[in-house]
Each structure stands twice: as C-alpha cells, then as structure tokens.
Amino acid sequence: MSGLDPYVWSNLVTVALVVGGLALARFVRGQRLWREASVELWRRRRVAIVVVGVYLVIALLDSIAWKGGVPEGTVGVLPNAPLTVVDRLFLDTKEASYSAPLADVEFYGGRPLRRPGTHLLGTDILGRDVLYMSLKGARVALLIGGLTSLIAIPIALFFGVGAGYFGGRFDDFVFFLISTLASMPGILLLIALIMVMGRGTLSVCVALAVTGWVGFCRLSRAETLKLRELDYVVAARALGVSEPRIIWRHVLPNLAHLIVITFVLMFSGLVLSEAVLSWLGIGVDGSWGQMIDGARDELSREPIVWWNIGAAGTALFGLILAVNAVGDAVRDVLDPRTLRAGE
C-alpha cells in the first residue's frame, strides 16, 4: 500500500476526535438547554466525570505516536517502530519475570531487578510493567466503547428515523431487519461475525456495533413516530418544508438527548462484552479483558500474585463504575420522563 502508515492515520484520527470534541463542547456551551444539563451533570457526578476524564487523557496520550527518539539497544522495542507517549514513559522497563509492587527483587527466586523499586504495580510473568499494561488498556477500552458507538448510533439513527418518519415499505423493511437481528442470540452473532471478519480491533468493534444498534434503532423509530405527529412538525410539513430539513431541524434535535443517554449506557456494556470475548480468545489485543484472562491463573499461585489481576480488574471496574454513574445521572438529567416521575 502506498498510503500512509497506520500510526499516522491513528494520529490523524486522534486529532480529528479532539477537534470534534472541542467543537462539541463549544456547541454545548452555546445552547442553553445543553449547557444547563451539563452544569447539572457536573454538579451531580463530579468525581465520576473526573475519573472518566482521567481515562480519556491517558487514552489520548497513548494515541499519539511517532517514530524515533529511542536510544539504540532499548529492550523490548522493535526497530523503527512508532511509539506513543505512554510507551515512551515506560521505555526500558522490562524485567525478567514477576516482581511485586515497588519490589527490589523478583517475586519468586529473589533475583535483583534491573530497575528496582520503580514498578509501582509490579510486573507480570514476562516482566512487563503492570502499570504500563493497565494504562495501555484505557485506550483499548475507550476505542471499543467509542468506535463501536460511532458506528452503531448513526446506523441506528438512519434506519430508525427513516422508518419512523417515512413509514411504508421502508418501515416494514427496517422492522423486519430489526426483528431478524434481534432474534439472533447476541453473543453468538457477535462471535460469528468476528470469526467471519477475522480477529482484530476493527472487526470486534464492527461486530459489537452490528449486534448493538438494534435497541437504539427501535427506540429512535418509536420516538420519531411520536415526533412526526407533533403539531409543529405537521405544521412544517403543511408549510411545504422539505423532508430532510424537517428531520434535521425538528426530529434529530429532539432525539439528541436519547443519543447521549444511549451512548453512555451502551459504553459500559460494550467494554464488558469485550472482556468476555477476550476470554474466548477473540478479544482485542492489550485490553484489560486479556489481562484478566491471562492473570486469572495467578490467583492460584503460592504465594499469590495479586497485583496483576488486581490492576486490570480495578482499571476495568473503575471505568465501568464511573461511566455507569455518569450514565445514571445523564438519564436523570436529560430524560424528562424520569423528571416528571420524581415530582
């Protein structure tokens, strides 16, 4: 391929995401409704949001890579390989085997370490720094959750809004498609898709998206059906406003809160699914799921090696808990139905 190296693409995508995120933030600040919602959200879930933010920053630092700048003969690095900021923070940290957090010697056998006292969370069986591995997992997890949602939500919107708004044959088709997909056992379809597409991050995300879009599609279809009958939409139609414009101006903005809620609630489910896929040996390389799977036997070691599974488990748990907490709050803040129920 004459195109750019994969890492350059990854950098470009990262920059695009950051720019997109900033633009979104600007938009939110400009809109009263969204601004109030986000202020309210911040008020309710300060800690959780900060935690999610920390994960995001780590993932970003692990997304920008460049070549060079590595001293000759550094252990554990391929020649001419692009390295991220996180990689560079942990250059040359590889030991021979297990060491406990901040230990000076190996855990079994007690041989001296190359870099005693520097492994905050110890090292794994191959002597890799556990903190480093755990940090790298953040990017994978966010990639799984984010990329999948980025694929699934637009598809769901396209079909759901289209079906709900235009009805007729297209609606019949979409409804049939939804019923068909929904009737296939999710995890099996997921596995089948990955086996067919081959292993790898992208195919895992696509597979998760294909199995995950149905629920939101159903929701947006139902919501559009309702919106379609609202007075101002009917009025706009009667005034001869073009259909795409009605959808863009009147339907989509009214679905926005559902999109946000779905995104947040979907996220944690996706990351947890990946852990199961990892155990099946078809997960994404470098994920916490893989770390947990690889470390589960260590619980039976005598003396027990706990820091490995502990770090991966905590990292995963922390992200999911924070996202779940934010998700709950997002739903409370944005979903008027629950607001009314609270009165």
Add this chain to the structure above:
Amino acid sequence: MAAYVIRRLAYGVGVVFGVLFLLFVLFFAVTEPDDIARKALGDKAPPEVLEIWKQNHGYDRPLWPWQDWGDNLLFDHYRKMLSFDFGLSDADDSPILDRIRAGMGPSLSLTVPLLVLSLVVAIPLSLVVAFFRETYIDRMGVFLCVLAMSVSTLLYIIGAQFLIGKLLRWYPISGFDSSLAMLPRFLALPLIVGVVSGLGSDVRFYRTVFLEESSRDFVRTARAKGAGESRIMLGHVLRNAMIPILTRVVLAIPFLFMGSILIESFFGIPGLGSMTVDAIQANDFSTLRTMVYIGSLLFVLGQVATDLSYGLVDPRVRFE
C-alpha cells in the same frame, strides 16, 4: 385468538427465513466455502485437499440459485436447516444434532434452576429495596447494584471458585454429574455465580418496575381505602409488575436451551454453552451456524409465547 397466533407465527417464520439468509450471507457468501475449508485446513492447503473437504461437508456446489437452480448452496442450506439436518461439525466431523441432544440436558439442568433462583432472589430483594424507597436501604441497594453491574462476570467466576471452592470448601470447584444425588452439589457454585452476577441489573430493573407501579393512581386508591404497605406491595404493585417481569422471563425461557457460555465452560458443565465455546475455539463454523439458528428459532417462539402470556396476566390484552 387462533388467527392472531397464526399471523404471529407466520411473521416468526418470516423472521427465521431472514435469519437463515443472514447466516447464509455470513457463513457462505462473505466467508465462501473455500474460506471455510481454508480456515479449517490452513491457508496454504493444496486445492485438491480443499476439494475433498468441501465434498465431505456438502460445500461443493454453486452458492446462488441462479448459478444452478437444482443444486445450490442457498437452497441446500435452507432445506437442511429447516429439516433439522445440521450435518457434520467443521472441526471434527461429528454429527452436530447428536451433540446438541447430548448437551441439552446439562444446559437445562443449569439454566432452569438459575432462572428460577434468580427470580426468587431478585424479586424479593427488589421489593425490599422498593419498599424502603428514599431511605438509606434504597440508596445503598442502588449503589450496590451499580457496583455489582460494573464487575465483569469473569471476575465473579474466578472469585467464587477461589473463595467458595478452594478456601471455604463448600462445593466442588468444578465438574458435573447428571445423577440426581450429585447434581445439586455441582450446580451450587455455578448457580451462586449466575445469580450474583445477574443480581445487580435484575434488582435495578425490578426496582424500577416496582417504583413505577407504586406511583400509579390505583396504589393511592388502595392506600385511601386503608390497605397496609405490605398488602399494597404484594397485592397491587407486584401483581401489576408481573406484566413486565413475565415478559422478561418468558423471553428468557427459550435461551435456557442454549445454556450459559461462560458458566458452563468455567465449571466444566458439558452443555451447549461449552459446546459453543469449543466450536469457537476450533473455528467450527457449522456448529456455530447451527447454534445461532436454533437460538433464533427459540427466540421467535419465545416472542410468540410472550405475546400470548400477556393475555394471561393482563386482562386488557385481547388478541385481534
């Protein structure tokens, strides 16, 4: 009613046809028979070897009907699947149907008690939480639910085997025996894990349902006529909440036959779940295909059953 059931089933058949088509696209069109053979035999397998393998598995025909109306994979796929002739496993050439028959028992012996137990544990718990709404018990309950939901099932399994199986020695760490005397012993740990790992989301779901129902006007009526809180919860709220609960349960019943992938393989229960895992690890496409098909079939049946069961619980529903 009969007309409704027939119409509903007819749509179900349509959906099953759709599923079969998707499966065909996935496993034959996207992954052509050559690919399957190559996956099974390795990338550089010589063409003759591939041919023989394809013949043995019936994959040596043109894909689409317009290539050969009499003999093509699409029709063959439909014919075989609809007549439950699942053929041979892609991995070890054993008949798939036999293995499904053998795996059903162990799977059901795990999943049926699991479903019942989950309900028996989750519903009272969520009733308690809903009963104490707006108190510390409710807040703690919800927090624990979110906490419990945030833990990966893998961790539950590993933890339970380590703690209950090894340290406390309550039950065998893993294994299976279909004899009635031994079964409960082996099922204990898988059931504990199954119930606990699902408890978070279950309790949260039921709590929401109960809270929604207890904010209804008829609850106020019941209070106004002097009914006590527990009577209101059990007699009015639970009875109305049965509708969403039943939907969830009836819809889950068909999947009982599919077993539980994670639990079965960790605890060595030789059911359909482990079989699926073995199939995945062996790139056994035909078994996987069959499992997806059976799953969809059961799901469609489950949906019809759900619709019908509405009629039993909810007097408002009538079938037109």
Add this chain to the structure above:
Amino acid sequence: MSALLEVRDLRTVFPGEGGPTPVVDGVSFDLDRGEVLALVGESGSGKSMTAFSILRLVPKPGRVVAGSVRLGGEDLLGLSVTAMRRVRGRRISMIFQEPMTCLNPVVRVGEQVVEAIRLHEDVSRADARDRTRALFAEVGIPDPEARLDAYPHQLSGGLKQRVMIAMALSTRPEMLIADEPTTALDVTVQAQILTLLRELQQSRGTAILLITHDLGIVNELADRVAVMYAGRLVEIAPRVPLLTEPLHPYTQGLLRSMPARGRPGEPLPEIPGVVPRASEWPRGCRFSTRCPVRFEPCAETYPAESHPAAGRRVFCHDVERRLPSEGAR
C-alpha cells in the same frame, strides 16, 4: 355540637432547592356532619394536597409539618400508621379525578370493592360480595352481578366512577373526600354522577369535602364553599352569599370568568397573569401579584382574618380596610 372534621393551621411542605416549600400553608376549616363543603381553586392552589394531608397520603417526599386534623375530636396527625389505616376507607373515604387509572387494571372491580370491605370488617368473601352487588345497584350500575367480574377497562368512565363511589361508600364512612370527581368525565355523565352524589349524600348523611375548580358543580352540590389560592384559604362562606356577593378579589375574578355569567358576544373576562410557583410566592398576600385592587401592605404582610358576616371569613387587606371595626379586632 362540634364539627365532624376540624382542620387547624394545616401546613404541608415539599423539600425544594431553597429549603422546604409549602403547598398548603396555614389552612383552617370545619366540616359538619352531613355537610358538603366545596374546596375551590385553580390547579396548583393546594386543594388536593389539603385533602391528601387530611388522609395523610401526601406523596413522598412531601409531609405535613404543622397543624391538626381532628375527626370527631381525635387528631389524625397523631395516630399511629395502623390506626390511621383504620380511619382511611372506614371513616373517611376518597374518590379521585381519574377513574381510569385509579382502579387496579388487573383486578376485577368487584374484587376491589370486596377488598375495601374486608379490610375493615370481618365478613366472609361471599357476604362482602353480596354487599358489593347491592352497592353496585345502589350507585346505579346496571346488571351489577355481571359487572362484579368485569375488569376496569371493560367499563366506561362513568361506570368506573360509580365503582369508585361504591367502593368509597362500602364501609359507610362518615365523610367522603371527592377530588374533582367529574372532571375526567363527559358532560352528560358528569351530571349523572353529581346527581348520584347528591342522592347518596342525602340518603346516607355522609359529609363530603368536594374538591373542584368548577363553580357550576359548587352551585349544584355545596352547602359551603372554601376558596383556596396558592396554598392559602382566601375566603370561606355559605354557598349563596359567596356566589352572589363574593368579597375577595380572587373569588370575584373566579366568578367573573365563569361562562354562565358572561354575556353572549363578549369575551369572558379573565384574571390577568398566572398562579405563581410555590417558590415564587410573595411574602404578603399571595394574590397580590395579580390583584386589581392591591395597595401598599398587600405585597408585604399577609392579611388577617376578617368576619364580614356570620359564617363568612375572608383574608384580604382591602376587605379589612372597608370593614374597619371588624378588622381592628
């Protein structure tokens, strides 16, 4: 003879952003045996909350914080939960605005009335059912035997409200709270239900606390009328004087906006502005933001009670000003 129900300085609050927000604020009134007292006001004026406070059914997180509710001399607010339960349905019954949602949709209506009876009386199921059948007949449900086994959705709105009334009266309570009993019904059915209520009230001598915003209904049913605005009682008087010569500017506005009073061809006069939210209530007279005759003290201090005539009470600075002797007392 003391009144059946004596409500004194009742105050019910909901927690809000800036501390607890009252929805019922210092309401006092009496209800005599066999009397019909109408509680009138716009939506949000606190009339329903007053009713709920009497029965101690204020939805969480709201609660009654002050005052007393005496039923036959016994303070309901001091009763234990169990004792209170014996009051509800047995001594005070209540019917609601929405008969569609107030009946349990998955339980047969007969069963729901039977439950109400058996909650308070130790009778067999069969006896309770017989009584229910009789009650159904009494409230004018045609073919009561068949209706006993009907589900709520199989009955019309009017029939459902009759079931509610039957349920409310099943234990022969001394008092009935009817919260907008006809609002959700068709006009023709409304008349039937009102007639039924009047008949029952006369035959059984049940006292009724009628909550409504419809002065037409007041005119048909009530003996006395209490007008509420923004959580406060503004005027209380026997029906005729109140409807013919209202004293409080709010009551006057309310009456003016009744269609029956308007002249053909003229738009109905309406009270300018809207009821302020509970958190935005003025310190003084609650109506001062919309009052056509407001003057200095109105926004600052709440008017004291004036007694312009026997059995009449008004809370208004203007009335006070015009009745100096009374106001000085």
Add this chain to the structure above:
Amino acid sequence: MERGDVAGTKGRGRRRTRVLVALVVLATLYAAGCSNDPYPPEAPGEKVLYGAFEEAPRSLDPATAYDTRAHAITGAVYATLLEYHFLKRPLELMPSLAVAMPEERALADGRVVYRFELRRDLLFADDACFELGGAGRRTREILAADVAFQIARLADPKVGSPVVEPFSHIEGFSDFAAALAARRESDAAFAARPVHEQYAAVGGIRGARTPSSHVLEIVLDKPYPQILYWLAMEFSTPVPWEAIAFYDGAEGRPRFDDHPVGAGPFVLSVYDKQARYTLVPNRNWHGLRHPEWQAPGTVYPSEGEPGDREAGLLEDAGRPLPFLDRVEVRRDKESIPRFNKFLQGYYDASGIIKESFDKVMQGDALSPEMQAMGIELGKAVSPDFFYLGFNMDDAVVGRAGGERSRKLRQAMSLVLDTEEFLRVFLNGRGLPAQSPVPPGIYGYEEDYRNPYRQVDLERARALMIEAGYPGGIDPRTGEALKLTFDSYNTSAQGLTQTRFYTHAWQQLGIDVQIDATNYNQFQEKLRNGAYQVFESGWVADYPDPENFLFLVWGEMGQSKSGGPNYANFADPRFDRLFLSMKTRENGPRRLAEIREMKEILARERPWIELFHREDYALYHGWVKNVKPMGLSMPTYQYRDVDVELRARRRHEWNRPVTWPAWVLLGAGIAILVPGIRTWRRERQ
C-alpha cells in the same frame, strides 16, 4: 400470586409463614448437605482410582491413536503381543498375548522373520459386534489373523495411520497398500464391500502371515530390530473384523473411533467425551480367566530394579492383577481446579501445576505441608524433546533462502534463553536441550554443548547483519522483519509462553506475530505446509535415539510424506548417517554417527532445541505401585488404592468453613434492622 386473592386477611399470614419456614428448612438442608465431594459414594470396599482428563482424544482406534490422551484408554483396553516389564529398568520387553518372546530368524537374502505363537483360549471383551458372527454371540477367540488384520489396517491408506513408516519394514506392506488403493479406485463394487473382505480379496500383506490359527510370522525386508518395540504398542493389537464392520457410525451405532473392542485388562464401560469415562476390569482378560497360567503381566512382578523393594514396590509380588474395581476419569478442562481437587483428595494423582510449585516443592523435595498430607513425589527426566521448528520449505526462513536464512535461524537460536524459560514457566523443571536426544537414551552426552544454544546476543546481532537484516530491518520493506509463529495453545497461559519467544526475538528487531489455533487445526496447518515458525514436542515411543533423530529425517518430511518431520528438513549427509545408524547396534560407531548428526543439526538449525521435561508426579499416600515408565503406557492393572485411608483423609481435608455464611447472614440482617426499626417507629 394467587388469582383473586387480593383481599384474604385471615390465614394468609399463617400460610405465608409456613411457606417461609419450609423454604428456610429446605435451604438449610441444602446448605447442610453441602460437600465438595464430586463423586457419588462408592460401593463398600470398592477400589476406585480417580483421575482427570483435559480433552477427549480424537480417536481411540489403535491404528491411529498416537497421543498420551488416547493411550490412557487404548493402553488399558487393548492388549499386545509383547509388553514392557513394569518394574525393570532399562525397559525390558516380555511376552503378553504371545506365549513367549518371538524366535528371530535371519534369511539368506537379508530378510528377517519373527515367529510369534499366540496363547490358546484368549477371548475378546464381550461386545455386541460379535453378533455378526452368529446370533447371541458376545465374544470369540483371538486368533493370529486378528493381528494380521490390524497390521493390514495400518497399511490401508483410508485408515490414515501415522505409523506407516516403521511398519513398512514388513515385506509387502507398501505393495498391499498400493494394490488396495488401486482396486478401490477401479472397482466401485469392491470399494463398497466390508474392509476385511477387501483385504482378503487383495491377498493380505505378504510379510504378516498366519501359518496356523495361533501363529503369526512377521517378515521384514531388512533388519529393523526396533519392530519389536512397535509390536509392544497398541498399533499391532488384535482387532476383530466384526468391530470394524459393526461400528461404522451408521444407524445410531457409534464409530470404532469411540468404541474400542479389545482384549486388554480393562473395558471402557462409560465413554462420554464431554464429561467422563470409566474403565472396569475385562472379565474375558486372560489374567482373570486363567489365573492358573501365571502369565507374565497378569500377576504382580516379583523382581525389579534395585531400590524397588525399599520403595515398597514389591509388596504385592505374586498377587493376581488387576487390583482395581474401577477407574473413574472426569473431564476437567482447567488446570487450577484440577490441581485443587487433587489437593482436596479427589484425584489420586497429579502433575504439579506451575502456579503451585512454590507451595508444593521446597528445593528438591516436597514441602513439609505436602509431606504432612502424605503426598509422594515421583521425579524423572522424561524421554521427550521440545523444540521450536522452522519450516524449511518456507521462502524466508527455509532452505530457499540459503546461507541468509541459515544465519537468520542461527541468530534466532542464539537469543532464546531456555534456562530462563524453564525458570519462569516450569519452575526449572526441565533440562535445556542441546540435541534431540534426551538423557537415558543412547547417544545422550551430558557434557555436549550445542554452539548455537548458548545465549549470545552480540553474536546473534552480528549474524543478523550477515543475513542482511541489520537491526532486524527487512531491506525490502524498511520495517522490522515480519515472521509468523504458529502455536497450538490458545489459552492465555500458552499465549504468554509464546510471547516469551517473540519477546526474545524482538531483541533482534524481528517482529514475530503469533497465530494461535487449536491442536487439530495446527495439525491441519502442518499437513498443508501453511506455517513458518512453530512449536512442537516429541515423546519417545521406545527407548532408542532413532526415535528422536527421525524427526528430521528427510523421508519423514511433512510435505513429502506426511511424517513428523514438520521442519521438512532434508540433508543428504544427515539422511545417509541416519539410515546407517538406525540398524546398527549400540557402540562407538553408532555414537560417532550420532555425534556427526548432532553437529549437522547444530549448524543447520532446522529447529531450536528447547528442553527435556522433568516429570514431577504427585501421588497421594493411598495410591500404591506407582512407577513412572517414561513412555506413554498406562499401568492401571498394577495400581492399588487404600480405600479407607483415602476416605479418612478426604473427610479430614474437606471440612467446609462455614463461618463466612453466618457473617454474611449477620451483615444482611445488620443492614436491614435499622431500616425496619425506623419504619416501625414511623408507624407508631
């Protein structure tokens, strides 16, 4: 919820209480009956040996079964003409179904004849397939023709036996195969007939003849003394034609692969591939039918090697075999639960899993904790050999790359630190391999050092430069050289081990990608040449260096003949040496040949020698008569169990710890009580 019962006040509460009480009682019963014993109770006095298996063998057909997993069953179910003495070391053959060791006769033309005489009145195990020979028949006598039939099956290309090569020393073996294939090709009616008729029609194998019903003569084209070892393995067990004809997988009958019919000391009474199998004594076994024969292998031996008496291995001398009433083997996929069950006394024997090594071992001996449990340790370097191979047919690492590829292989070999690997993954339980020949096999030299198996990063880097990959960079792409490593271990553990290798090669700047599949698929990959770098191992079939060096013999090339030379290594000099070494008696000339072969291998690097395993087997004190064989031969018939001791220990070790349940219950109550109290207070 009972219908229409909204308003029942009386009796309701009582009923609810009763249900609650019943539930609590039930739960208590369940909890009280809780035990971690995974087995139903045995019959009183029944001697049962308990074991575990990871995955069911692919096939139990003695013609194709060639792995330890399968041999655990086939070795017990099938009997052979010869077998190994249980106690004597070095291993020694003795007659089993044969009356005596065969007479060996060299013919003038260089051919060799072995004459076996079968015992009279030997019966196959009872089986339904014998109905084919007459209604109601459950068994029949074993004849020499049954052995000849099985040898013919080995030749049958359709059977696909992995041991065609050693058996093709038998005269007419290959001709028979060719003739059979040709007839089948040309004559469809012939191909449809039962196989025993086909074999008979083709005329059988010339060199496996049966001059009389109980005499079998094996004729070899040229001397091949190792054939006797092969005749001691299940490949040449007598197989009844009825079983092949009957167990065809049709009409609900199992396939012969899953339903063995043999003459060994045990029969497979339960075989559920997913869950368990059970062996029970075969009452038709000659040891049980004719105890008066005192045939070798049917009574416990009374002599062994020095030290056996002290180890208590001769206590049962002269007692008729077998001692066990049942062998119960359960499937247990995951190693940790398996080992934990061993520690709980539910499996009688186990290896040591690496996770628990530090708990089990202290230095070279068992830890005090294990000794206190009465566990015994069996330790032996097993005659095996593990290596990482290069596919010599591959363009990058193979012979096509010439000198360049050889230097690459040498460099890759120089950076793998086996010592470190053994330390990290196997707790040092293994011996770094310098050549394929393990200790205990002729040709092993303790002080031999392979020049390319001593870690030397500098030299490896220099070799990379010479190979044209300076710093690991492939000049064609400008990126790190990319290779693929094919592994058959998909578990996380296996992946970690594989990463150990790839990390080592990373030091040279080589980017090795891991492609992990399951074992069967890995086999398919090998069969089809779709691999570059791979891992493999070999466990000896018999104690001879030939059995290891043939792994790189050109004739055994996977791509050439489907043999186990997965590296597809072919070197004319090596092949010549191999052929000459193969038939030579042990002695200086043979040693010299072996040395030269080792040197060729060291230079050419078709593989990177890793290690010879050291087997640490753990046995509970109640298991008697355990002596490692090295070879994969089950010896269940010699095994004995002290049932009372086991029952006592199990009981002792498995008292459940119940206090956490009470703590949990207490915590639950503690959480609820304040809530209930507030609520009650509100009610007043």
